[in-house]
Amino acid sequence: xxxxxxxxxxxxQVMNLEKxxxxxxxxxxxxxxxxxxxxxxxxxxxxxxxxxxxxxxxIVIRDRLDRVNIINxxxxxxxxxxxxxxxxxxxxxxxxxxxxxxKKVVLNVQVSNTPAxxxxxxxxxxxxxxxxxxxxxxGESAYFMELSL
Numbered sequence: 233x234x235x236x237x238x239x240x241x242x243x244x245q246v247m248n249l250e251k252x253x254x255x256x257x258x259x260x261x262x263x264x265x266x267x268x269x270x271x272x273x274x275x276x277x278x279x280x281x282x283x284x285x286x287x288x289x290x291i292v293i294r295d296r297l298d299r300v301n302i303i304n305x306x307x308x309x310x311x312x313x314x315x316x317x318x319x320x321x322x323x324x325x326x327x328x329x330x331x332x333x334x335k336k337v338v339l340n341v342q343v344s345n346t347p348a349x350x351x352x353x354x355x356x357x358x359x360x361x362x363x364x365x366x367x368x369x370x371g372e373s374a375y376f377m378e379l380s381l
Contacts, residue, residue, distance in 0.1 A: 233316065235323045238274040238289060240265075245286050246276070253306045257342075257368045267291055272300055273327060277307075277320045287311045290324050295338075300328055302339040305348075317351050325355060328381070335381055340367060340374040352377050 238246060243265060250258045259267070268274060272294045279285035288307035295301045302324070307317045328337055341348050343363055353359070357377040367374035 233287065233319060234278050234280050235275050235320065236278060238268055238276045240268055242276060242286075243268065246289060249286055249289070249306065249308055250304075253309065256370050257372075259304060267293075267303075272331070273324070275320065275324060275327075277316055287316050288320055290320055292324060292328065294331070294334070298333055299336040299338060300331065300334055302337060305339070312347070317348075318354070321351065321355060325379075337379040337381065339377050340364065341377060342368065343373045343375055349375065349377075352379075355379065 243261070247258075247261055247264055250264065270293075272292045274289065274291045276289040277287040279287060286308060288311065289304070290302060291304040292300050292302055305317075305321065305324075307320070325337070328334060337357070339352065339357070341352065349359065357379045360376040360378070362376075363373040364376060365373050
């Protein structure tokens with residue numbers, strides 16, 4: 233497996249996977265285009281033997297001087313439960329720790345996404361007990377999670 237930066241050539245493949253995984257909660261193509269150019273980093277995980285095989289991606293933005301926000305993170309359903317989410321998140325967190333002045337990592341996660349919540353907790357993210365009601369376009373609520381570095 234190889235972690236690489238996402239670029240404009242990846243947009244179609246990223247959008248297809250985004251829609252497959254998140255359905256009506258998917259980011260728009262316009263927003264995704266902007267994020268390719270304006271991010272702290274936008275990484276993809278690809279198969280070494282077939283770099284066209286997009287396993288997953290993660291988008292991290294610096295939303296405050298002392299904090300970054302994981303605004304999107306997903307693994308292709310065909311590759312879930314095989315450790316690829318752990319691999320990609322670990323790589324992203326290693327890069328985050330190299331950023332000057334960053335003390336916290338935050339994210340929002342669907343309350344129903346138990347596997348993702350468990351993954352974040354494995355990396356010591358703490359879940360706020362209160363839900364963010366109607367956070368997603370589908371009307372589903374989210375948990376706010378935070379990791380202190």
